[in-house]
Amino acid sequence: MTEYVIDYKKNGHGIRVEKVSGKLKVMKDGKVLADSRNAMILEEDGLPPVYYIPISDVKEGILELTNRKSTCQYKGLASYYSIRTDGGKEENKAWRYADPTAEFDQIRDYVAFYPDAVDGFEVY
Numbered sequence: 125m126t127e128y129v130i131d132y133k134k135n136g137h138g139i140r141v142e143k144v145s146g147k148l149k150v151m152k153d154g155k156v157l158a159d160s161r162n163a164m165i166l167e168e169d170g171l172p173p174v175y176y177i178p179i180s181d182v183k184e185g186i187l188e189l190t191n192r193k194s195t196c197q198y199k200g201l202a203s204y205y206s207i208r209t210d211g212g213k214e215e216n217k218a219w220r221y222a223d224p225t226a227e228f229d230q231i232r233d234y235v236a237f238y239p240d241a242v243d244g245f246e247v248y
Contacts, residue, residue, distance in 0.1 A: 139168045141230050149246040153211050158182040175245050176234035192216050200224045217241030
């Protein structure tokens with residue numbers, strides 16, 4: 125059975141956050157960046173699904189906070205991170221909502237990676 129954490133609609137715009145069943149692994153250049161049993165998937169109208177991983181489940185030394193910020197009218201203020209791997213550093217390729225709106229508190233201290241910045245996401 126799927127457990128929906130939140131199913132949110134405002135002004136006709138829908139966002140659903142759901143716990144990922146199983147483990148989620150994020151890979152880049154053949155290495156594991158993150159491995160989590162507590163990942164979430166966020167599905168928002170008109171956008172591809174996004175995996176959110178607890179920042180504590182990201183391997184140490186991978187993320188470097190940048191100065192970039194953006195605001196989502198639904199989720200709040202996002203901070204961005206560069207990703208460091210053996211292949212170098214890629215700027216602003218991950219983000220998180222450290223203090224999201226009340227409706228999205230489930231993704232507080234979770235980080236998301238841009239799909240083009242990683243090799244892939246594996247649910248197992």
